[in-house]
Each structure stands twice: as structure tokens, then as C-alpha cells.
Amino acid sequence: MTRTDSPASDPAEAALRALPGVGPRVCEKLARLGIFRIDHLLLHLPRAYEDRTRVISLDALRPNVRCMVEGIVQDARVEFYRGRRLRVKLADDSSGMLELCFMRFSPFQQEQLVPGARVRCFGEVKLWRRTLRMFHPEYELVAPGTSEHAAASLTPVYPATEGLAQISLRKLIRRALEWAEAHPAQLEHPAWEDLFRKQGLPGFTEALRRLHEPEVGLDMETLLSESDPARQRLIVEELAAYHLSFIRLRSRVEQRQADSFPGGDELIRQFLERLPFQLTQAQERVIEEIRQDLTRNHPMMRLLQGDVGSGKTIVALVAALCVTASDAQVAVMAPTELLAEQHYRSFWEWLLPLNIPVAFLSSSQTGKQRAEEKARIRSHRARIVIGTHALIQEDVSFDRLGLLIIDEQHRFGVHQRLALRRKGEGKETHPHQLIMTATPIPRSLAMTFYADLDASILDEMPPGRKPVKTAVMAEDRRDELMERIREACREGRQAYWVCTLVEESEALQCEAAESTWQRLCQALPELEVGLVHGRMKAPDKDRVMQRFKSGEVQLLVATTVIEVGVDVPNASLMVVENAERLGLAQLHQLRGRVGRSSEQSSCVLLYKSPLSENARTRIQIMRETTDGFEIAQRDLHLRGPGQLLGVRQAGEMVFRVADLSRDEQQLKRVQRIAQDFIRKDPEAVEPIMERWLGDSRRLGSV
Numbered sequence: 001m002t003r004t005d006s007p008a009s010d011p012a013e014a015a016l017r018a019l020p021g022v023g024p025r026v027c028e029k030l031a032r033l034g035i036f037r038i039d040h041l042l043l044h045l046p047r048a049y050e051d052r053t054r055v056i057s058l059d060a061l062r063p064n065v066r067c068m069v070e071g072i073v074q075d076a077r078v079e080f081y082r083g084r085r086l087r088v089k090l091a092d093d094s095s096g097m098l099e100l101c102f103m104r105f106s107p108f109q110q111e112q113l114v115p116g117a118r119v120r121c122f123g124e125v126k127l128w129r130r131t132l133r134m135f136h137p138e139y140e141l142v143a144p145g146t147s148e149h150a151a152a153s154l155t156p157v158y159p160a161t162e163g164l165a166q167i168s169l170r171k172l173i174r175r176a177l178e179w180a181e182a183h184p185a186q187l188e189h190p191a192w193e194d195l196f197r198k199q200g201l202p203g204f205t206e207a208l209r210r211l212h213e214p215e216v217g218l219d220m221e222t223l224l225s226e227s228d229p230a231r232q233r234l235i236v237e238e239l240a241a242y243h244l245s246f247i248r249l250r251s252r253v254e255q256r257q258a259d260s261f262p263g264g265d266e267l268i269r270q271f272l273e274r275l276p277f278q279l280t281q282a283q284e285r286v287i288e289e290i291r292q293d294l295t296r297n298h299p300m301m302r303l304l305q306g307d308v309g310s311g312k313t314i315v316a317l318v319a320a321l322c323v324t325a326s327d328a329q330v331a332v333m334a335p336t337e338l339l340a341e342q343h344y345r346s347f348w349e350w351l352l353p354l355n356i357p358v359a360f361l362s363s364s365q366t367g368k369q370r371a372e373e374k375a376r377i378r379s380h381r382a383r384i385v386i387g388t389h390a391l392i393q394e395d396v397s398f399d400r401l402g403l404l405i406i407d408e409q410h411r412f413g414v415h416q417r418l419a420l421r422r423k424g425e426g427k428e429t430h431p432h433q434l435i436m437t438a439t440p441i442p443r444s445l446a447m448t449f450y451a452d453l454d455a456s457i458l459d460e461m462p463p464g465r466k467p468v469k470t471a472v473m474a475e476d477r478r479d480e481l482m483e484r485i486r487e488a489c490r491e492g493r494q495a496y497w498v499c500t501l502v503e504e505s506e507a508l509q510c511e512a513a514e515s516t517w518q519r520l521c522q523a524l525p526e527l528e529v530g531l532v533h534g535r536m537k538a539p540d541k542d543r544v545m546q547r548f549k550s551g552e553v554q555l556l557v558a559t560t561v562i563e564v565g566v567d568v569p570n571a572s573l574m575v576v577e578n579a580e581r582l583g584l585a586q587l588h589q590l591r592g593r594v595g596r597s598s599e600q601s602s603c604v605l606l607y608k609s610p611l612s613e614n615a616r617t618r619i620q621i622m623r624e625t626t627d628g629f630e631i632a633q634r635d636l637h638l639r640g641p642g643q644l645l646g647v648r649q650a651g652e653m654v655f656r657v658a659d660l661s662r663d664e665q666q667l668k669r670v671q672r673i674a675q676d677f678i679r680k681d682p683e684a685v686e687p688i689m690e691r692w693l694g695d696s697r698r699l700g701s702v
């Protein structure tokens, strides 16, 4: 049931519409704030508080504090100082004085603010020209002796939107709270509430009451921080809702049928015999885990995490062999054409001796080529199909797809992963899925957004690898690098020179790469310098990559098209231009193109000054560590989860209250509550998920 399908059938949505003051126009404005249901409105938490519970006496005023005061107008005059302004002097029983200052004012205000009038104002006190003043305070005239009518609780300040001012929001939320308290059964599920109580956390409505209408005396800072129990309750609930949606997704998958693939021993033996190296223990372990999954009658959903260069491709290949051994097909999806092409070549070379036909699908193929490949796939003449997302976008029909391998999943993003999963819906049997990523997923993210997947980790590098040495250099010293490149190439090694221009157009990026290429050709006439960028035709790109792979091209100038997956082990030096513009994950991926042999590799990060604080931190982290897990963890802190989840558009993956980089210590509770709840009452999960994931339902799509 989604919002667009059947709006009226959702009681929490109906409750919002039934709230006095909520008509279609207000609804539209609320939608802009991500509010579609009454509980969304209740979860629109204050971003600050104001203390209007007490009147501060004028002699106790301090600059830069927002507060409420009351006094009698002593003097009011219009002055001309860079325009007209109304200055009002206020005094109370104390010895203090305050001046109110209005740069815009109406005749009506002038009539109100006359000597002898008693006013109560709220605003920020400023010290200006040695006088304490409030500029444009909110004010009202009061009768003497009304001071006991100060607000009963702290006043919330909400994130607002155009046309929906503070006052209206406060009113609406106050009404929503009244509604919530009058209808406890609608928002509070007893078993759910119980789980929170056991964790020492307040009930849902109780938490909301505390945050929207905090009692006098509560500390405003604490209320806004994650240490407040009411906020904690909501944080834990939000994370638990995400966790729940993913475990539910998982249990649905477990009910599906899949073909089992117990065979493949002989093929694997033949393949491994030809490999010029031994598998690492980690590779063997992970292959075993995957093979176990493949023997089951339910689709495997496995996430393989392994740092750049840890040897994921071989693992994927062995998994593919298990499936082809039983005559089923395998699809391998790569995020870039370059990588798809590379996989195609290496799979083809490895599989030719085993007589396993491989097909290739990419959007840069001609219509005729594509049609031929599709026909081979449909008729089962191709067993393994490599491609970019053309593989899923176009209508490619497999004769019998047994396994889907997604390489470098982080580049596809969480939404695409889930979209992909929906593709097979309604079929009798489903393919197994192996999802590979080199961007390690911090535990907190793994628990919330990947809880539907089993995880395998390649935590061992092939033997003899040395961590890449990373140096940082201002870009005006780039000429000093020429000697280093010469030297590397003289020793028979190869180098990358990566041109980046992040936010600007691809065209500009390619132009920059071209001119860098020309300059490097001139500076290094004795070297064979190649160029590859995104605007080149696929066959041209491929030709250059092949020449680089064979060693014919010694220095490859490239845009970030080579960021993921490219594997040329003989390359041992990488120069990255404008490193300050790249994110940590991207830098780590790029750097992972070197250090793929037992040779010592190095990476030089060139930067343009001045460095922003954030860029300096990123570059520092790159210098300190080559450990992808650590880099991902620190990236999460620097950029938040959206980027790591591959969600590009801002606001697409914002939590209402939680913050994964801050709330990690809550995860134990989250897991506990979610698992207990799904065990107790799996049906009741829906409204909880609606509450939190409602407007990002496409995410859970369960």
C-alpha cells in the first residue's frame, strides 16, 4: 500500500488531513517538509528552543542571549540614522534599561509603543554602542501583573518552510500532540512500546511531549542532543525501523525458490590449475561460503566486501563456474564500460580453455552487435554474460539465469540494488546474487541498509603486497614528478596520471586530460604516453587500455574513468591531480589501481592551495592509512551516510532524527528491539516502517 495508490486508507494520513487547520494548501506545504502523515508531523522536531517561561529582569540581561523581558516604555522617538528608525526605551523595577529598535514599523506600532505602555518582548539582546538593545523583537502589550502568564513550557523553534511560519507550525504540532494523546492506540503498539521501556527509554508519545513541550527547567542543550532520553528513543526507533525493513526484505527472499548448484568441482579444479597463483585463505573461505549458499534452494543474497586489490574477481569467477557447471547462466554487471570490457576480456581468456562461451553487452555496441549478443543469451549459447547496467535496463532475456554478480556495488547505489531485486519478482525461481564492493561498509550502515544480505569479507591481500606509499605535493611542483615517472618506466614499470575536475562537465574534464596528455608527451618524449577519457569511443578506449595492459603504453593519462576495477598489476606509480576535490572513497579507489603486485608502489596526490579544512583532513587520512575499512569509517564521519550508500541527490536519504555517524553506540539496542519485535509480531512491523520510511518507501519496497 503506497501513498499514491490509496491515500485515504492510511489512518495516520487521514488523521493529518482531519487536523483543524490542515487543508490542501497546508498539506502541500507540509509535504515540502517531508510530512505526509500525522506521525511525520509529530516527528518534525524542534531545531532549537526559546525560553519564554520567565521574564528576565532588565538588570540581568546579557548580550547575545535570546530571552523575554517586560517593561514600561519610558520614551519613544523616530530618528533618522541611515533611514528612519523607531527607538523605544524600556525600564522595569530593576536598575536596568533596554532599548528596542525598529527599522521598519507601522503607524499602528508607533501608536502602541508610547510612554507608559507595558510591553513584553522576546528577542536577542545585543550590545550596540554600549547600550543593550533588541532589534525587531516580537512584542505584545500586556496589562500590569500578567507576568504569571508566561509560557508554561519552553517554546520550540521548528525548521520552517515558506508560507508556513513558526506560529502555524507550533499550533499544528500542538494539535497533533493533543490528538496523539487522545488516540494512544493509533500510534503506540503495546509490544513495541514494551521493548523500549525494557531498554529504559520513554514511550513514543511521552518522548514527543517532552521534545515539543519541554517542561520548565529542562536544559535546552541537552534536549537538542542525542543524550536526551526522549531523542534517544526516537533515534533508536528510526534505526530499528530501517533495520526491520531490511530484515523483512531478507525473510521474503528466503521464502523464494532458487535452483541449487551443488556441482562444479571439476571445472573449478581445471580453472585453478591454470591460475598462476594460489588462492589466499580468505579467498578459499569466501568461495566456500558462496558454494554453500549455492547448494540451497533459496536465493543467495551475499555481499562480498574486500578492499581494492584483494582479488574479488577470482572469487566471482569461481562462483560463476559452479553455476555454469549445471548449465545455468551467469550475469556479471559492472558499473563502468571500461570495467565491463576488462572483465569480459579476462573472463574470456580464462574461460576459453574450459569451453565456456562468454557474451558482452554494453550500450556502446551497435544495435546489430547487441541484437546478436541478446540472441546468444536467449538461446543459451552464451553462458556468462558481462555488461554494464545495460544488462538490466534493456530487456535482456536469459534462458535460465542462475546467478547475478554485481561488481563494485557502491557505484550503483542502494536504490538500484533494490530495483534489481524487484526485477525477478513474480517468477518461480530467482537467481542467486553476489554483490561485491571495495568500499567497506561501516558497521552502522551494514546494520541498517544491508541487513538483508549475508556478508563475506576478504580480509587478506594476495601475498607480497606492500602498502602504497602516498605523498602529497602542491601542484606547482608537478615538474619534479617527471624524473620519477622516467625512473619508474626505465625500470620497466608503468604509471597513471589522473586528471580530475569534479563538479564541472565531462567535456571540460576530457579537454583537461587532453591538454595534460599533450604536455606530458612533450615533457617525456622518450616515453609512450596514452590517453583515455569518457568521451572517446568505446573501441578507442579499449585499444588504449589494451596497449597499457600489454606494457606498450608506459604512462596512461586518464580521467576518473579508470577509478574502479581497472587491473594492470605492472603499474606502480600514480599521480592524481586536484586530489583536494575528490572524496575519500574515490581517492582510495583510484589509489587501488597501483600496489597490485609485489613491487613497492607509490601515489602522489597533487593539490591546489589553499586547502579547505575538510580537504586537508581527507588528504591527511590518505597519507596515514591504506586500510579501506578505516577510510570508510572516517568518510562516514566526514560526509554522512548518503554518499556511502551511493545516494547522490541531497535529501534522498535523510533520517528524521538519527545520524549514523553519531549514533553508532545505539546499534545494539536497535538490533535487539528490531529482532525481538519481528519475532513477536511480524505483522505489526508495517505501521512502524510507514512512520519512518513512508516517504522513502521505494527504498524498502517490501
Ligand code: ADP
Binding pocket: 277, 278, 279, 280, 283, 306, 307, 308, 309, 310, 311, 312, 313, 314, 438, 462, 463, 565, 567, 569, 596
Ligand atoms: P579487486 O578485489 O580489487 O577486484 P582483483 O580481483 O582485480 O581485485 O585482483 C587484483 C589483482 O590480484 C589481479 O591482478 C589478480 O589477478 C590478482 N590476484 C587475485 N588473487 C590473487 C592471489 N591469490 N595471489 C596473487 N594474485 C592474486
Ligand code: MG
Binding pocket: 312, 313, 407, 565
Ligand atoms: Mg574488482
